[in-house]
Amino acid sequence: MKCKIMTFIVLTLLVLLSACSGNKKVEMQTEQVPVRNPLVLAHQAATSGTDLYNKELYNDAIKSFSEAIDLFTEASATASAVDSIAENIEKMKLNIAKSYIELASESTEMNMYEDALVFYNKALNIYTSIAPTLISEEELNQNIIGLYNNMAIVAKQAGKYENALEYYNQILKLNPKDTDTIYAKFYVLKDNLNDENRAYNVLIEYAELTRDAKAFINIGDFYADKGNMIEASKYYQKALAIEPNVDVYRRLANYYRITKDWANANVYLLKVVESNPEPSELAQIYIMIGKNYDEMKDKKKMVEYYEKSLSIERDPQLALLLASYYNSQKNYAKVISNANITLSIDPKNVDALMLRGVAYFQTKNYTAAKADLERLKNDPKYGAQATNLLKNIPK
DSSP, X not given: OHHHHHHHHHHHHHHHHHHHHHTOOOOOOOOOOOOOOHHHHHHHHHHHHHHHHHTXXXXXXXXXXXXXXXXXXXXXXXXXXXXXXXXXXXXXXXXXXXHHHHHHHHHHHTTOHHHHHHHHXXXXXXXXXXOOSSSOHHHHHHHHHHHHHHHHHHHHHTTOHHHHHHHHHHHHHHOTTOHHHHHHHHHIIIIISOOHHHHHHHHHHHHHHHTOHHHHHHHHHHXXXXXXXXXXXXXXXXXXXXXXXXXXXXXXXXXXXXXTOHHHHHHHHHHHXXXXXXXXXXXXXXXXXXXXXXXXXXXXXXXXXXXXXXXXXXXXXXXXXXXXXXXXXXXXXXXXXXXXXXXXXXXXXXXXXXXXXXXXXHTTOHHHHHHHHHTTTTOTTTHHHHHHHHHTSOO
């Protein structure tokens, strides 16, 4: 009995040992997982975004640039100054804005104006959210102005003229003296909305703000076209006070001629003469001055300026007018010289032939008189007069 008990104990111990041996832990070799580096991943996403942008896959580029922003933000907790986290985030934002602008441009080309405006607005929201570090404040403002200008153009293409005006207003908040924007707004009001009063109020406000002589001239022209010469003169005078120039002189001369103030018209025409205009224009200005003197009953001055004009350009009608005037003054030598000018250009001009024939007759150059008068014997206007003079030529 004692032996059996001992045997049992031994067996039991063997099972237990065996059991313990069977439960022994076995150590397994595992693969080491690399530590996640958000800064490296951010640069990879940025590079991917650039590649997609260059392939004109702008929506995919935006996703990659946005992912890069999230990763740069995550990396900022452990990044150092040399990692330039803020600058890199700014770059990504600018890239996203640029991608939206490209999408807007594509939409505009396909006449999808609503989509274009949505994309431009997305770009605008990015620009206005940036506190610039890499890009300058001036450059950022220029980008914003460029966006508003593009949006105004798209709005006009879509027929949304009031929206276009609002975009132009946003530009003017940033740059109140932007001439191009003022005139773009002016033409939307004038040509697209047919609202001349609003259009010229815009121009008046701008002209008063900037003291722009050309703007005042345009306003004066508007009132002149409307027949409101008093208002036209007011704005021409404002332009003149700011910047005396030949354009203003011409307009004021025209204004005074319309209002029949011949003396003042000549004052400004003579200022135009002082600007040394082209010969053809100068000849015409002298004619206008001469006509003004004619209106003032100053025939001597009239002739003086007509002759100045004729010395520049041989105008047959002006020469004929002078021949007629000198005939009334019995200055037959000048009748002949001026009639000769007319006939050198228009040999069949019966008025010039008659005047010259009479002048030759009066100066007893009967041979020359006969030659001219013979050509007029059958003329319905001067035939009888020519025939009568021929009868009085000594044989």
